[in-house]
Amino acid sequence: MTVPPMSSTQMDALVSLVEPYICPIQIVPRGSTEQPPGWHYGTGWLYERDGRPFLVTCEHVSRRQRSNLVGFNCHGSELGTNVDGTFVELPFPVDAAIASIAGSFGRIRHQGKCATRALTAPYRAAVQGELFYVCGFPGADARQGFGAQSVHALSVFVREEELNEEVFKEEPPHPDPQLHICLSWSPERATAMGDTKGVLSLPDGMSGSPLWNTRYEEITRQYRTWKPEDARIAGIVWAHSAKARQIYATPIESFAAQLLD
Numbered sequence: 001m002t003v004p005p006m007s008s009t010q011m012d013a014l015v016s017l018v019e020p021y022i023c024p025i026q027i028v029p030r031g032s033t034e035q036p037p038g039w040h041y042g043t044g045w046l047y048e049r050d051g052r053p054f055l056v057t058c059e060h061v062s063r064r065q066r067s068n069l070v071g072f073n074c075h076g077s078e079l080g081t082n083v084d085g086t087f088v089e090l091p092f093p094v095d096a097a098i099a100s101i102a103g104s105f106g107r108i109r110h111q112g113k114c115a116t117r118a119l120t121a122p123y124r125a126a127v128q129g130e131l132f133y134v135c136g137f138p139g140a141d142a143r144q145g146f147g148a149q150s151v152h153a154l155s156v157f158v159r160e161e162e163l164n165e166e167v168f169k170e171e172p173p174h175p176d177p178q179l180h181i182c183l184s185w186s187p188e189r190a191t192a193m194g195d196t197k198g199v200l201s202l203p204d205g206m207s208g209s210p211l212w213n214t215r216y217e218e219i220t221r222q223y224r225t226w227k228p229e230d231a232r233i234a235g236i237v238w239a240h241s242a243k244a245r246q247i248y249a250t251p252i253e254s255f256a257a258q259l260l261d
Contacts, residue, residue: 003220006131006157010216014133014228015155018212019075020113021045022153024137025057025208026071026080027064037071043136043209044072045233046105047098048114049260053105054098055083056259057208058238062087062097072101076111088259092173093180095238096255117260121213121232124181124251125160127221131214132158132183134237134247136206154201157214158183164244173239175248181211181235186245203240203247211235211249 022045028038042061047054055072064070065087073080085100105112125132135155161184163177175182187200213234219226235249 001221001223003217006214006216006226010226010228011157014212014214014231015135017228017231018133018135018155019153020111021075021115022135022137022209023055023072023074023112024153024205025055025061026073028069028071028082030067030069038069040137040205042205042207043237045208045210046074046101046112046114047260048116049098052100052102053114054085055101056096056098056210056236058236059087059089059091059095059097060238061208062089062099065099070099074105074108074110074112077108079108079110081105081107090255090258092238093176094250094255095173096236096250096259098259115210115233117256119233120256120260121234121252123253124234125213125218126215127218129159129217131216132160132234133212133214133231134158134183134203134206134209135212136203136209136237138201138203138205154203154206156185156200158185158247161246164241164246167241167244167246169243170241175239179250179254181249181251183211183247183249184245185240185247188245202242203237206240206247207238209237211237 025042026038027041044057070083081104084103087097087099089097210233240247
């Protein structure tokens with residue numbers, strides 16, 4: 001069957017559903033007295049395991065905890081706090097990590113929510129040509145001034161595609177098409193949603209963003225009505241290539257058993 005495009009109303013509903021799970025991550029040098037402290041460095045997502053809150057991000061983000069404080073902000077709050085647990089890490093080619101935030105999650109008022117294992121997919125996608133969704137915090141959209149940091153979330157709907165070998169002209173690490181998910185990220189081809197203006201930002205700072213399988217194609221092809229609640233986390237974004245105009249993610253099946261269970 002021919003699947004009609006997802007409507008703007010459906011897209012907006014998914015954006016609203018996902019936003020409370022996503023967190024910008026900051027790196028703050030230990031002992032720093034600068035204002036605002038540190039700088040924006042990545043994206044993470046809140047996760048509940050055994051009834052306790054955790055923060056999930058990329059290993060190349062989490063490793064900065066060895067010599068710095070790693071901070072995060074939750075949805076609905078202008079204040080941040082630090083990751084009080086020590087990250088458990090899976091280095092590249094997985095590039096994922098998780099840490100307990102049980103001691104810091106309740107320090108500030110916010111509207112953040114923790115994803116659960118029920119919100120994760122068993123694997124990247126059930127059907128070919130599925131529509132994926134990414135929400136994160138690009139460094140290009142982060143600003144510092146007046147003693148505070150300002151970061152803005154970016155929401156993008158993308159599709160999987162074949163690896164563009166232009167990426168091998170850039171510095172490693174390079175994606176492995178047998179392991180990683182390759183998705184289009186082309187400012188020239190992007191279509192703005194709603195009242196969005198300007199070009200698609202480069203995704204530096206979005207490392208650690210969860211990759212959501214919307215399951216829109218899957219559900220619609222079954223002649224069922226798709227709902228935002230049908231979406232599942234199918235991977236974690238870890239890199240992009242400006243030359244190849246792609247972002248790269250590790251599929252959920254490569255790290256869920258080690259980090260999420």
